[in-house]
Amino acid sequence: MSILTLKGVSQQFGGLRAVDDVDLAVEPGEIVGLIGPNGAGKTTLVNLVTGVYKPTSGSIEFDGQRIDGLKPYQISRLGVARTYQVVQPFPEMTVLENVMAPATFAAGAKSVAEARDEAMSAIEFLGLAPQKDVLAAELTLAGRKRLELAKSLAMKPKVLLLDEVNAGLNPAEIDVALEMIRAIAARGVTIILIEHLMKVVMNLCSRIVVLHHGAKIAEGLPLEITRDERVIKAYLGNRYAEANPGGKANG
């Protein structure tokens, strides 16, 4: 059974259909890439799954339960976590304190000691232990992105939506982030990855879904997607196809 199922999901903002009749089924343990041009509706889709918006139409099921219409805190307690495109730690709190907050509110730790243990386990898993007492404001961008991952892991998610966790990182930092995402998936967490860097998408994802003007225009294996004429036209462009002959249109 799919862990996450969207059926005919649309989101209208005034005259704009930001998400347009999207069907999507995500299987447990998958890493699914969600790609598309700026404004395609990727973040809005994440906001729909996490309860920031109630879809204008359609249904969303998580783990066999209808979740559209639930509040974000209810959805996160069920096991859906996310990271934000613009990371937003509490700057005057330490790394540990920042991670203890979601361990308490989303994962439902019953005591400060339990929240601390949960938070430390996420911090250690992501290699942030040496910085646990550092103020979030003092972290580099790569450190803040890692903190964002630790916060989402402390929620003990079954499904994790990663919104551009690699944006702004240098190539070495991206390689580290890739390994972390792989390690999170290896723990059995299902991942939906919004990402503009095709290197990351091609490396990590078993399946890719492409949005354009809110609608799903393609879905398939990474290599199939890079060969898809509609995807090349809407997003990848001929430059990508030419630089990656394996993914070139018409072979």
Ligand SMILES: Nc1ncnc2c1ncn2[C@@H]1O[C@H](COP(=O)(O)OP(=O)(O)OP(=O)(O)O)[C@@H](O)[C@H]1O
């Ligand atoms: N709360 C909102 N009210 C009105 N319009 C919105 C709102 N949120 C998003 N939009 C619009 O919906 C469309 C989809 O935006 P969205 O942020 O989901 O795209 P995206 O694919 O995540 O883009 P990017 O890659 O730039 O992050 C855009 O035209 C955006 O301006």
